[in-house]
Amino acid sequence: MSNNKDNLSMADLSAVINEEDRAGLVSALKSKLHSLAGQHTDVLEKLSPNVRKRVEFLREIQSQHDELEAKFFEERAALEAKYQKLYQPLYTKRYEIVNGTVEIDGATNEAAMDQEGDQAAEDKGVPDFWLIAMKNNDVLAEEITERDEGALKYLKDIKWCRIDDPKGFKLEFFFDPNPHFKNTVLTKTYHMIDEDEPILEKAIGTEIEWYPGKCLTQKLLKKKPKKGSKNAKPITKTEDCESFFNFFNPPQVPEDDEDIDEDTV
Amino acid sequence: MSNNKDNLSMADLSAVINEEDRAGLVSALKSKLHSLAGQHTDVLEKLSPNVRKRVEFLREIQSQHDELEAKFFEERAALEAKYQKLYQPLYTKRYEIVNGTVEIDGATNEAAMDQEGDQAAEDKGVPDFWLIAMKNNDVLAEEITERDEGALKYLKDIKWCRIDDPKGFKLEFFFDPNPHFKNTVLTKTYHMIDEDEPILEKAIGTEIEWYPGKCLTQKLLKKKPKKGSKNAKPITKTEDCESFFNFFNPPQVPEDDEDIDEDTV
Numbered sequence: 160m161s162n163n164k165d166n167l168s169m170a171d172l173s174a175v176i177n178e179e180d181r182a183g184l185v186s187a188l189k190s191k192l193h194s195l196a197g198q199h200t201d202v203l204e205k206l207s208p209n210v211r212k213r214v215e216f217l218r219e220i221q222s223q224h225d226e227l228e229a230k231f232f233e234e235r236a237a238l239e240a241k242y243q244k245l246y247q248p249l250y251t252k253r254y255e256i257v258n259g260t261v262e263i264d265g266a267t268n269e270a271a272m273d274q275e276g277d278q279a280a281e282d283k284g285v286p287d288f289w290l291i292a293m294k295n296n297d298v299l300a301e302e303i304t305e306r307d308e309g310a311l312k313y314l315k316d317i318k319w320c321r322i323d324d325p326k327g328f329k330l331e332f333f334f335d336p337n338p339h340f341k342n343t344v345l346t347k348t349y350h351m352i353d354e355d356e357p358i359l360e361k362a363i364g365t366e367i368e369w370y371p372g373k374c375l376t377q378k379l380l381k382k383k384p385k386k387g388s389k390n391a392k393p394i395t396k397t398e399d400c401e402s403f404f405n406f407f408n409p410p411q412v413p414e415d416d417e418d419i420d421e422d423t424v
Numbered sequence: 425m426s427n428n429k430d431n432l433s434m435a436d437l438s439a440v441i442n443e444e445d446r447a448g449l450v451s452a453l454k455s456k457l458h459s460l461a462g463q464h465t466d467v468l469e470k471l472s473p474n475v476r477k478r479v480e481f482l483r484e485i486q487s488q489h490d491e492l493e494a495k496f497f498e499e500r501a502a503l504e505a506k507y508q509k510l511y512q513p514l515y516t517k518r519y520e521i522v523n524g525t526v527e528i529d530g531a532t533n534e535a536a537m538d539q540e541g542d543q544a545a546e547d548k549g550v551p552d553f554w555l556i557a558m559k560n561n562d563v564l565a566e567e568i569t570e571r572d573e574g575a576l577k578y579l580k581d582i583k584w585c586r587i588d589d590p591k592g593f594k595l596e597f598f599f600d601p602n603p604h605f606k607n608t609v610l611t612k613t614y615h616m617i618d619e620d621e622p623i624l625e626k627a628i629g630t631e632i633e634w635y636p637g638k639c640l641t642q643k644l645l646k647k648k649p650k651k652g653s654k655n656a657k658p659i660t661k662t663e664d665c666e667s668f669f670n671f672f673n674p675p676q677v678p679e680d681d682e683d684i685d686e687d688t689v
Contacts, residue, residue, distance in 0.1 A: 231507040242496040
């Protein structure tokens with residue numbers, strides 16, 4: 160019914176995505192036994208009585224598998240939640256130090272430094288922590304333009320959290336007040352088709368409320384009018400450009416019917 | 425250094441892939457603190473003494489996080505192994521019933537049926553189980569051509585297993601002797617860049633030893649010679665064609681420098 164190349168990619172991709180948490184393709188196939196043995200009784204009726212009995216037995220095996228699997232997902236979720244809780248105090252401490260809301264032992268506080276006439280009045284927390292961290296990530300570094308850096312200096316925290324309805328997860332980027340946009344939080348939410356089949360359904364980003372003339376995802380092009388042209392004024396035109404902040408305006412996940420290049424997976 | 429579109433896809437993709445098992449982007453970024461605070465002492469030296477002390481403190485926090493995370497990976501692997509062991513007897517039972525090596529209670533064995541003059545002599549196990557299962561999977565169904573079905577009738581089991589060196593996983597397709605190819609097992613192995621960052625490095629498939637004229641991934645084209653042409657014989661030409669079995673000849677994972685369509689993620 161649609162483009163085969165598309166689906167080859169998706170098949171490989173879903174196998175890769177699943178590898179960490181389930182028996183991949185095998186599970187995907189097994190689960191289809193339900194439809195064979197359950198709803199489609201017409202298919203069953205075409206089978207000889209012996210084969211039908213065997214399929215019904217396989218269906219019982221599948222139920223036992225599903226019960227086990229449900230317990231596995233439960234135990235895994237509990238394990239993840241346990242560690243998220245253990246990580247949390249570390250994340251909080253990091254936030255406090257990075258943003259200078261809490262001072263560590265051994266570091267002189269800014270007021271004292273100031274009295275000594277030092278340059279330290281600006282040394283609150285760890286300046287540009289997140290910008291530097293992001294630029295140290297090979298993948299992210301290539302998304303960050305020089306123009307973006309000015310805005311990313313105001314980034315004060317990044318949080319990740321699971322969402323339940325619909326299933327998925329959310330990234331939150333917290334910003335100090337800055338000259339580029341009004342938002343204090345930019346989020347990107349990933350909706351998954353199924354909790355246990357982490358295939359991306361769609362990604363939704365915050366719409367950024369840029370201040371006039373401060374948009375980083377567009378460039379203003381000024382063209383001089385042609386000599387002898389009737390229009391005296393220069394022509395201005397905005398044009399989309401590369402920017403980290405395009406991350407919040409993600410492309411739509413393609414529909415089945417759209418063309419995808421097979422080589423991408 | 426390379427195509428930005430490529431990397432936007434990868435960024436989104438890695439976030440999606442990571443969602444089931446770690447705090448995604450946040451973790452990826454945090455881990456970069458090491459390089460900031462550790463190896464690149466020159467970066468540290470440029471910082472004021474107070475900021476440097478804070479970064480060193482953040483580094484300690486990161487170490488605590490890494491220790492916790494290592495324990496998490498350990499516990500998760502143990503959990504997965506526990507359930508793989510619990511699933512295994514069910515998979516074995518399924519194999520036996522599907523392939524008729526063991527009969528279930530209540531089903532008459534073939535010999536008896538035969539004596540009754542029934543058509544059941546061919547009713548060993550569950551004929552075409554895997555072919556039907558695969559055709560019930562929306563993604564796989566589109567990969568299976570009518571020509572493929574003849575060969576997939578000989579598929580008797582699919583197994584998944586983790587591999588350790590290099591990290592990744594393997595799918596094994598077990599076939600009965602069949603008229604299409606010599607191989608009894610076709611495998612596809614996925615190598616991951618890193619155990620805990622399940623990003624595909626490469627996928628390797630078994631080379632299929634087709635019997636002469638039985639290759640399903642190529643079609644033989646016969647062209648009649650043009651009238652009045654010097655060659656009397658028809659021209660034959662093989663051409664790649666769609667087939668499920670292309671699954672075992674996967675495209676190479678593209679290098680950084682190759683073009684990828686942004687819309688694919």
